[in-house]
Amino acid sequence: MKYFGERPERSCQIPSGAVFFWMGLALLAITPGLSQEGIRGRVTDRSGQPIPFANITLERLPDSLMVGYTYTDTTGYYHLFCPSPGQYRVTFRSLGWKPVRNFVRCGDLSGRLPEFLEVQLEMQPLELDTVVVRAGNPIQVRGDTVEMRVSSFRRGNESVVRDVLSRLPGIEVDALGNIRVQGKPVEKVLVEGDDVFGRGYRVLTNNLGAGVIDRVQVLRNFDVNPLLKGIRDSQGVALNLVLKEEAKNSFFGNAALGAGLPDRYATLLNGANLRKGSKLFGIGNLNNTGRDASGTAYELLYPEGRDGFEAPGDGLSLPSHIPGGMRAGGLQENRYKSNNPELAAVSARFRGGASTGLQALLVYAGDETTAMGNTTETYRAAGLDFTNTEYRMERTGESALMGRVSMEYLKGKNRLLIGNSLKFGRSGIRKVQEFNGRPFPERAVETRRGVDSRMEFTRRMDSSHALQVSFRYIDDRRPSENLVRHISLGNFFPQMSGTGDGKQDRDGRLTFIGAEGSFLGKGPRGRVGCRLGFANGREHLLTRLGFEKEGEIRFPGPDFAARVTNQLREFYLAGNLERQIGTAVSLEIGLRGILGQNTLREANPGMGTDFPRISEFNWSSQPQASDRLVGGHFSSFIPRVGVTWKPDNLNAWRLSYAYDLQIPPLEDQAAVWILEGYRTLQKGIGGFIRMRSHRLLAAYQFGNWARQTLVNTSFSYVFDKEYAGSTSRVQPDFALIRKVVYQGRDLATFSASFDWFREALASNLKVKLNLAWQSFEDTVNFQKRTVALSSFQVGAEWRTAWTGGFNFHAGSNWNLSSARAGLVSSSLLNSSFLDLEFRPDTRWFLTLKSIRQRFRAAGSHAGTWLADLEVRFQPAPARAGLRLGIRNVFNARSYLSRQATDTGEVLTELALTPRMFLLEADFRF
Numbered sequence: 001m002k003y004f005g006e007r008p009e010r011s012c013q014i015p016s017g018a019v020f021f022w023m024g025l026a027l028l029a030i031t032p033g034l035s036q037e038g039i040r041g042r043v044t045d046r047s048g049q050p051i052p053f054a055n056i057t058l059e060r061l062p063d064s065l066m067v068g069y070t071y072t073d074t075t076g077y078y079h080l081f082c083p084s085p086g087q088y089r090v091t092f093r094s095l096g097w098k099p100v101r102n103f104v105r106c107g108d109l110s111g112r113l114p115e116f117l118e119v120q121l122e123m124q125p126l127e128l129d130t131v132v133v134r135a136g137n138p139i140q141v142r143g144d145t146v147e148m149r150v151s152s153f154r155r156g157n158e159s160v161v162r163d164v165l166s167r168l169p170g171i172e173v174d175a176l177g178n179i180r181v182q183g184k185p186v187e188k189v190l191v192e193g194d195d196v197f198g199r200g201y202r203v204l205t206n207n208l209g210a211g212v213i214d215r216v217q218v219l220r221n222f223d224v225n226p227l228l229k230g231i232r233d234s235q236g237v238a239l240n241l242v243l244k245e246e247a248k249n250s251f252f253g254n255a256a257l258g259a260g261l262p263d264r265y266a267t268l269l270n271g272a273n274l275r276k277g278s279k280l281f282g283i284g285n286l287n288n289t290g291r292d293a294s295g296t297a298y299e300l301l302y303p304e305g306r307d308g309f310e311a312p313g314d315g316l317s318l319p320s321h322i323p324g325g326m327r328a329g330g331l332q333e334n335r336y337k338s339n340n341p342e343l344a345a346v347s348a349r350f351r352g353g354a355s356t357g358l359q360a361l362l363v364y365a366g367d368e369t370t371a372m373g374n375t376t377e378t379y380r381a382a383g384l385d386f387t388n389t390e391y392r393m394e395r396t397g398e399s400a401l402m403g404r405v406s407m408e409y410l411k412g413k414n415r416l417l418i419g420n421s422l423k424f425g426r427s428g429i430r431k432v433q434e435f436n437g438r439p440f441p442e443r444a445v446e447t448r449r450g451v452d453s454r455m456e457f458t459r460r461m462d463s464s465h466a467l468q469v470s471f472r473y474i475d476d477r478r479p480s481e482n483l484v485r486h487i488s489l490g491n492f493f494p495q496m497s498g499t500g501d502g503k504q505d506r507d508g509r510l511t512f513i514g515a516e517g518s519f520l521g522k523g524p525r526g527r528v529g530c531r532l533g534f535a536n537g538r539e540h541l542l543t544r545l546g547f548e549k550e551g552e553i554r555f556p557g558p559d560f561a562a563r564v565t566n567q568l569r570e571f572y573l574a575g576n577l578e579r580q581i582g583t584a585v586s587l588e589i590g591l592r593g594i595l596g597q598n599t600l601r602e603a604n605p606g607m608g609t610d611f612p613r614i615s616e617f618n619w620s621s622q623p624q625a626s627d628r629l630v631g632g633h634f635s636s637f638i639p640r641v642g643v644t645w646k647p648d649n650l651n652a653w654r655l656s657y658a659y660d661l662q663i664p665p666l667e668d669q670a671a672v673w674i675l676e677g678y679r680t681l682q683k684g685i686g687g688f689i690r691m692r693s694h695r696l697l698a699a700y701q702f703g704n705w706a707r708q709t710l711v712n713t714s715f716s717y718v719f720d721k722e723y724a725g726s727t728s729r730v731q732p733d734f735a736l737i738r739k740v741v742y743q744g745r746d747l748a749t750f751s752a753s754f755d756w757f758r759e760a761l762a763s764n765l766k767v768k769l770n771l772a773w774q775s776f777e778d779t780v781n782f783q784k785r786t787v788a789l790s791s792f793q794v795g796a797e798w799r800t801a802w803t804g805g806f807n808f809h810a811g812s813n814w815n816l817s818s819a820r821a822g823l824v825s826s827s828l829l830n831s832s833f834l835d836l837e838f839r840p841d842t843r844w845f846l847t848l849k850s851i852r853q854r855f856r857a858a859g860s861h862a863g864t865w866l867a868d869l870e871v872r873f874q875p876a877p878a879r880a881g882l883r884l885g886i887r888n889v890f891n892a893r894s895y896l897s898r899q900a901t902d903t904g905e906v907l908t909e910l911a912l913t914p915r916m917f918l919l920e921a922d923f924r925f
Contacts, residue, residue, distance in 0.1 A: 039080045039104060041117035043072050043092055050076025051121060052276065053192060054094040057142065061087045061103075070226075071193055073351070075277070081230050081463040082106035090117070097121040106463075138759065139169075139705045146170075146218040146705045147242075152759075153801050155837055157845045157872055158210040159256075159922075161189075161241065165205065167799065168216060169757035169764050170710050171239075175332045177202045177292055181218055181237045182701075183712050183753060188224070190240040192248070192274065195224070195359075196281055196347045198404075203294045203345050203363060207270050207283045208241075209254035211924050215242040218705075227415050227460040228468075231522045232529070233578060233588075248274055251925075253282075258883075258920030264289055266920060277351045285343040289887075289918060290334030293343035294365040311454075312514030312535055313472040319665055321480040321506055322427050322446050323677060325396055326373045328897050328910050331853065335866065335888075336895060336910040339369040355411035359404075366399035372911040378904040379730070380823050382781040386732045391434045398427035400448075413460040421452040433678070436733070439486060440678040446480035464522045474512040481505055484678045489547060491734040492681055493556050500549035504675040507542040508666075526579040526586070531572075538567045541666050545675050559683075562672040563603045566688065568663070570596040584647050588656075590640035597633050600688040602670060634690070636661060652701040660693045664724045668739050682737040685724065689741060693720040710755040720745040727779035745776040762801045766811075769794050780903075787902040791817040809835040817900050825900040828856040845872040855898045862896035866912075879924040884917075891915040 043054045054072040058080050072078045082088060085106055093099045100119050138152030153167045166173040172180045179186040179201070189201035197204045216239060223234040246252075253271030258264075266287035273280040285293040328336060345363040352358070372393045379386050406419035425448035433440050456470040482504040489496035516533030544561035547554045555561070574592040581587055642656030664685070667674060671686030696717045703709035725742035728735055754767040770793040777786055797811025811833055818826035831853045838846040847870045854863040867889040874881035895910045 039082065039090065039106070039117055041078060041119065042076045043078065043094075043119050043121065044076055045097075046120055046122065050276075051094055051097065052076060054078075054092055054097075054121070056080060057091045057093075058082070059089045059091070061089055075351070079226070092119050092121065094121060097123060139708070139757075141705050144220040144222075146220070148216050148218075148705075150213050150215060154210070155801065155807060155845075156839065156874070157837065157847050157870065160206055160210055161208045161213060162202075162205040164210045164213055165216065165239070167801070169708075170218070170705060170755055171216075177206055179205070179239070181239075182710060182755075183714070183751070184235075184237045186239055187222065187236050188238045190219075190238060191272075191279065191281075192243060193240060194279055194349055196279060196349065197345070197361065197363075200294070200363065202292070203283060203343065203365075204281075206292055206294065207268065207285055207343070208272075209270070209924055211254070212243050212247040212252055213241055214244040216240070217242060225415065225458055226410070227413065227458045228466055228520065231460075231464065231466050231520050231527070233527055243274070247272075249276070250274070254922060254924045256920050256922040258287075258289075258918050260289075260885075260916060260918035262914065262916070264916055264918050266291065266918060268922075271925075279347075279349040281345070281347040283343060283345040285341065288338070288340045289916065290337070290339055290913065291341065292334075293341040293367075294345070294363070311470060311472065312516050312533060313452075313454075313474050313512050316474055316476070316510060316512055316537065317450075318476050318478045318508045318510050318539075319667070320427070320446065321478070321482065322396075322429055322444050323431075323442070323482075325369070325394055325429065326371050326392065326908075326910065328895060328908060331895060331897070331910075333369075334913070336373070336912050337369045337371045338913050339367055341365075341367045355409060357408040357410070359406045359408075361402075361404045363402050364400070366397070368395065368397045370395050374909045376907040377901075378907075379732075380825075380904045381785070381821060381902070382730070382783040384730065384781065388436060388732060390436075392431055393433070394429060394431045396427070396429045398425070400425040415456075415458040415460075417454075417456045417458075419454050421450075423448065423450045423452070425449070435678065441485045442483070442678055444480065444482040446478060448476075448478050450474070450476040466520045468518040468520070470516050470518075472512065472514045474510065476510040477508065479507040482675065484675065487547070487678060488733060489549070491679075491731070492736070496547070496549075496554070496556075498549065500547040500554070502545065502547050502675050504545050505543065506674075507540075509540040510537070512537040526577070528578070529576040531574045533572055533574075535570045535572070536568075538565065539666050540565050541670060543667075543670075543672060543674055545673065556673075558604045559671070560673045561604060562670055564666060564670040564672070565599075565601045566666050566669065567599045568596065569598075570594050584645055586644045586646075588640075588642040588644070590658075592638040592640075594636045594638070595633075596635070598688050600669060602672075636690070650703055650707065654697070654699045656697045658695045658697075660695055662691045662693070664689065664691065664739075668724050676737075679733060680735045680737060683739065685739045685741060689722065691720065691722040691724070691741075693718055708757045708759065711753070713750075713752040715750045716748070718747040720747075723776065725776065725778050728781070730780055740779075742777050745774075747774045748772070762803070764799045764801070765796070766799075767796045768813075785821050785902075788820040789818070789902065791815065805839040805841075807837040809833075809837075819900045819902045821902045823904075825902075825905050827898045827900040827905070829897070830854045843873060843875050845874065846870070847872075853895075855896065862898070864892055864895045864912075865890065866892055881922055883920045883922065885920070887916040887918070888912065888914065 039058075043051045043056075045051060050072070052072055052075070054076070056070050056072070056078050070078050070080050080090070087103065087105050090102045090104055091099055092101075098121060100121060102117060102119065104117065138149040140147045148168050150164055154164060155167070158164050158167070162173055162177055165171050165179060170182055174180075179189070186201070188195050188198065189204055190196075191204070219238040219240055221234050222236040222238040223229045223232055225232075228234070251271065251273045254268070256266065256268040258266035266289050268285050268287075270281070270283040272282070285291075287293075326336070343363075343365050346361070348360045350358045370393075375390045375392070377388045379388065401424045402421065404419065404421040406417065409416040426446070427448075428443070428445040431442040433442065451474070453473045454471065456468065459467045461467065484502045486499045487502045489498060489500050512535070514533065514535040516531055518529065518531045521528045541562070541564040545556065547556070572592060572594045574590070576588065576590045578586060578588045638659050638661065640656070640658040642654065645653040668684045669686070669688055670684040673681050673683045676682050697714065698716075699712070699714040701713075702711035722741050722743055723745045724739050726737050727740050728737045750769075750771040752769040754765070756765045757763070770791070772791045774789045775786065777784060779785065793813065793815045795811060795813030797809065799809040800807045813831045815829040816826065818824060831851065833849070833851040835847065835849045848867065850865070850867040852863065852865050854861065869886045869889055871884045872881060873883075891914060892912050895912055897908050899906045899908070
């Protein structure tokens with residue numbers, strides 16, 4: 001070791017078309033008679049100037065229960081919907097203005113409805129000098145909005161928004177910058193109510209300065225479509241950043257410039273201009289210190305999903321063919337990967353009057369990384385017992401350019417959204433590696449380009465009914481090339497001898513057209529929804545494997561080259577019914593019926609040196625005699641049911657069941673051998689199959705932010721009736737893997753989290769527990785095995801936010817994993833950390849972060865201690881400051897980890913990035 005200082009598709013059959021008739025009739029039967037009315041108007045000052053972002057709440061009388069809320073737009077207009085007929089109190093609030101209350105009646109039999117309610121607010125002086133930060137509750141709960149005052153949780157050493165969010169109770173920010181609220185992933189991060197970067201929110205949170213944030217609002221039951229708020233049962237979560245008054249209606253930003261050793265640099269520049277009717281953001285980041293600027297390029301190019309609501313084409317994209325890089329469990333990538341991220345992003349939102357909005361987004365992101373490591377794999381399975389060693393140094397690079405333009409027209413009860421995205425990307429990897437002492441240089445390059453166009457029209461018929469029509473077009477392409485040198489040809493092909501350079505070419509294209517119409521309704525006792533749609537998707541794969549030996553190109557045979565096309569057409573009708581039973585129980589039933597047609601066509605492109613690209617091949621040409629066609633018509637019926645019990649405002653129980661159908665990737669279907677790396681050949685199933693599974697979920701939630709206690713538990717069980725498993729022939733120097741269909745795979749998980757915050761103690765305690773168990777079958781060297789994998793994770797952490805000069809953040813996490821496949825292999829990881837913060841006066845801030853990671857497996861132990869130090873000088877109230885950072889204070893050189901697998905154990909030793917000094921000057925303007 002070097003040391004670094006074919007299975008036919010079966011589906012549920014619909015007995016007759018009567019199912020669709022009765023399902024639609026049942027869903028539409030409950031919709032009449034749910035008409036309620038709305039309130040709309042404008043909020044201005046005494047001179048008639050609009051007051052943007054004023055908070056408007058709707059309270060039911062006589063119990064004063066909040067049943068709705070909204071904000072005025074930049075022109076002062078608002079729109080609220082009454083959930084049921086009756087009398088309500090409407091309150092208008094805005095910082096620096098006296099609140100105003102009005103009483104209205106909705107659904108009055110006389111027909112006199114408050115169609116337009118205009119309100120004028122009077123200014124109210126603010127006595128800021130008398131405010132005490134710790135006085136009052138820093139967390140306010142208003143309906144679906146939880147608002148947290150940032151000053152109660154900040155310590156002063158936060159650089160960007162991501163640092164602030166990580167300190168707030170109920171909010172988690174992982175090492176990659178992904179944000180979760182009470183276990184739910186955040187869909188968007190808004191700024192003053194506007195979406196500026198969509199699902200690529202890490203561009204914003206990793207770069208926007210923390211000093212301009214005044215409050216953070218958690219928007220529960222978030223719906224990006226304001227016309228469907230209150231009708232659609234949206235379970236989404238979003239964050240809204242409320243800026244300080246000094247940053248509103250002005251130009252602001254921050255800049256940083258740093259230099260250090262060895263040969264380190266860091267630059268950051270971002271600015272924003274928030275004016276009436278417009279929001280402009282510009283962000284630039286260039287560094288070689290390992291700081292993440294934007295997340296991965298893939299996330300920028302393919303931000304699938306539409307705010308928690310399934311839409312035509314969601315989740316569709318081609319898989320990447322770039323081999324994965326080195327990984328280490330429990331260790332942040334920038335500890336062992338030396339990377340050079342770069343980012344340039346511009347986002348602009350304009351509002352033309354009160355009804356039209358335009359958004360433009362242009363993002364370029366790139367990154368280059370370097371990593372080195374040793375891997376020793378002990379293989380004990382199917383009667384084999386051997387050890388493989390690998391030394392590897394790899395360089396990866398990726399770049400992405402994405403542009404998006406969208407237009408929104410919202411006036412009265414109508415909303416039209418048109419958006420178009422263009423995407424370009426390139427990624428690659430170079431490896432210098434030795435396997436069992438033999439060199440296998442490897443290189444892979446992949447380009448990506450695509451178009452994603454959508455149009456959506458929403459009509460709010462009244463306060464409880466809405467119609468929506470959507471259209472989607474996707475064109476996604478991914479050509480790639482993988483070159484591996486010095487492959488031992490005799491291991492794979494008996495007719496060949498010696499070594500040769502293998503070249504695997506792949507070209508993929510995905511096109512999709514879908515259209516859907518939806519009806520949604522809400523009544524006093526529940527909700528109803530019905531969707532009718534059509535989807536037509538076509539995926540192409542062109543692949544060929546060849547070898548070059550002594551300057552001559554050789555091809556193994558017809559099983560190593562293919563043109564494959566899979567076309568899937570579906571008509572579907574889906575319905576959802578939610579019904580309130582009593583005061584505490586709700587029942588949800590979902591039904592989805594599908595009529596479809598599939599055609600899988602596979603042809604041999606010939607073994608000549610000419611290898612046509614997709615653009616040169618007519619995929620719609622008539623099948624030839626040598627073509628193989630698989631497919632036919634099918635029908636499926638997919639049910640879903642759920643029960644929710646909320647006995648009070650503190651407890652919530654949920655139990656749900658869902659039936660699911662999935663289609664494996666085209667490469668797993670095609671009967672063609674593909675080179676995966678330097679010693680593995682893999683072949684697909686050889687046919688089209690839709691794999692069925694059953695999903696059961698039970699969840700319990702206790703507490704809320706007002707009680708300063710949050711408890712979330714969930715249990716899920718998934719049973720896959722069919723799944724794409726593998727049958728493998730494994731030897732020390734090579735592996736042949738064939739995808740086959742197995743039956744009966746189990747996966748069970750249990751998770752629990754406890755989040756407790758006490759204002760009196762200015763402390764936050766978090767406890768987490770995760771259990772997972774999986775059982776499946778595979779075949780290795782003609783021996784069928786039953787594999788059982790399990791993991792147990794538990795951890796706790798404590799964070800303080802005292803007003804004095806000292807704070808700490810400490811915690812420990814344990815992860816025990818095991819694998820059983822005849823023999824048992826297990827490993828244990830403990831990660832303990834202690835962060836200390838010292839503030840001797842208002843100008844100086846010292847932060848010391850340390851982490852100790854320890855592994856145990858096969859009776860041996862290994863550990864690594866890492867520490868970082870930061871000294872910050874910020875002369876108040878100046879906007880400039882200095883920051884000195886020392887990373888890897890003790891200059892730890894390597895990191896050793898062990899991982900249990902179903903075939904034995906993997907020992908990985910990574911070279912850590914060396915000690916780094918960085919002196920930065922930052923300025924806020």
